[in-house]
Amino acid sequence: VATPLWRRAVDTVEGALAPRLETALRSDAAALGLTVVTRANKGLQARAEGLSRHVLHALNLPAATDVHRVLGHVASVERELQSLKDAVAEHGVELDRAPLRRQPKAGAG
Amino acid sequence: MSRLALPRILSPRGMWDELAPRLTNGLRHAAGEPFTPVAVTPRTAVLRRGRTTLYRYDTGTHGSPVLIVHSLVTRSHVFDLYPGSSLVEDLAAAGHVVYLLDWGVPGAAEAVHTIEHYVDTLIPSAVRAVLADSRDEAVSLLGYCLGSVFAALAIAGNADLPARGLVMLAPPIDFRPLGMFRSLLAKGRLEPAHLLDETGNVPARALVSSFRMSQPTTDIAIAANYWQHLPDARVLGAQLAVLGWSGNHIPFPGAVFQQLVSLFLHGSALREGVVPLSGGDVHLSTLPCPVLCVTGSRDVLVPAESSDPLEPALGPTVRVDRFTADAGHAGLFVGRTARRHTVPAIADWLRDAS
Numbered sequence: 001v002a003t004p005l006w007r008r009a010v011d012t013v014e015g016a017l018a019p020r021l022e023t024a025l026r027s028d029a030a031a032l033g034l035t036v037v038t039r040a041n042k043g044l045q046a047r048a049e050g051l052s053r054h055v056l057h058a059l060n061l062p063a064a065t066d067v068h069r070v071l072g073h074v075a076s077v078e079r080e081l082q083s084l085k086d087a088v089a090e091h092g093v094e095l096d097r098a099p100l101r102r103q104p105k106a107g108a109g
Numbered sequence: 110m111s112r113l114a115l116p117r118i119l120s121p122r123g124m125w126d127e128l129a130p131r132l133t134n135g136l137r138h139a140a141g142e143p144f145t146p147v148a149v150t151p152r153t154a155v156l157r158r159g160r161t162t163l164y165r166y167d168t169g170t171h172g173s174p175v176l177i178v179h180s181l182v183t184r185s186h187v188f189d190l191y192p193g194s195s196l197v198e199d200l201a202a203a204g205h206v207v208y209l210l211d212w213g214v215p216g217a218a219e220a221v222h223t224i225e226h227y228v229d230t231l232i233p234s235a236v237r238a239v240l241a242d243s244r245d246e247a248v249s250l251l252g253y254c255l256g257s258v259f260a261a262l263a264i265a266g267n268a269d270l271p272a273r274g275l276v277m278l279a280p281p282i283d284f285r286p287l288g289m290f291r292s293l294l295a296k297g298r299l300e301p302a303h304l305l306d307e308t309g310n311v312p313a314r315a316l317v318s319s320f321r322m323s324q325p326t327t328d329i330a331i332a333a334n335y336w337q338h339l340p341d342a343r344v345l346g347a348q349l350a351v352l353g354w355s356g357n358h359i360p361f362p363g364a365v366f367q368q369l370v371s372l373f374l375h376g377s378a379l380r381e382g383v384v385p386l387s388g389g390d391v392h393l394s395t396l397p398c399p400v401l402c403v404t405g406s407r408d409v410l411v412p413a414e415s416s417d418p419l420e421p422a423l424g425p426t427v428r429v430d431r432f433t434a435d436a437g438h439a440g441l442f443v444g445r446t447a448r449r450h451t452v453p454a455i456a457d458w459l460r461d462a463s
Binding site: 004007010011013017018021025026028034035038039064068071072074075078079086 | 158159216217218220221292293296298299303304307308309322323324325326329330333337
């Protein structure tokens, strides 16, 4: 099936655009810009969290940081549980179901 | 009197004929109707450890086992994408019993998992489970992207693991040519910790953004492909299956990310072939089996130059074969080129290694 005219036009534009954009995005200036944006974003997020925590704690409500702390505790318990399960299964490979049945080789037995 | 003949597509009937199948398929897609069944090969969970699961594909084959070790970045169903485009299907057709080590989606509990946890605990457990399940004496491993590096470290660092051969698909050995993270982290502008979220992992959206920056016009090509193939449900289904996978990333374990940056990006442990892990140095030159390194000439995520230092890192004692495919990162095992050239080459190599 022949490629439609519109598709050839899109491919031409994309083909011309791609290397220029890739070069621009790989440049040091782009990395610097992205670093600034990432750092600013982190800073703003920290400030917003601090402010909302202050307000929510004043109302005796949990803030995102409290939820994160609980999440960390749950993760820690999950890891403890997993290490206990591993210790129980230490004596052999834990197989949940019957092993694969191999076909007897021709002439065997 | 003769009437002016308009091109058919400009007539109301022609326009409707052109638009109707697009409208139908577009609405089906918007309604969430699946066009292609994804990951349909039946499989059985052989081993579970936390969120990690070892699956055996029940294809009725009884040849030598192959363990696929997935990367940590994406979901593993890409190896069994859809009937007719499935690495699992192709390896089973070559007679292998296929196993897949699926890391699952990491949460806060996995954020502290280090490279050692994968290399010295999870992969060795999976290899032993494969041996017990298949009742074979050795296993071939096929690692994808970072999974191939972890598989190599696991075999080299655990002398009791019997490996027949190791296929490394797009192994990142030199991290310097890799994407935007390198630009941000290499000069110390950002610390790895700046990229972690509240769970302690690198969020999936950060990974997607990084990949998008490596291929900034991808969305244009995706939209054009979508519109072009919208009338054909079969082609559209294949396209949506790939897009559904490539756009659905998972978080990356935070502790592993910090180690990758210090050991492989700021350091040169992989390039030098000696990786300092907590149990001692792992020397890649001690790999006890031959290696097939498969790279894609159009891979922009792990360009071939990133895999080039593999041979010197392994040293002269390890046999390394190389196959370069005319493909991108996933195209190494998905799509027509993979089915015609790359996967048969891998299957032939695995047969020889067995």
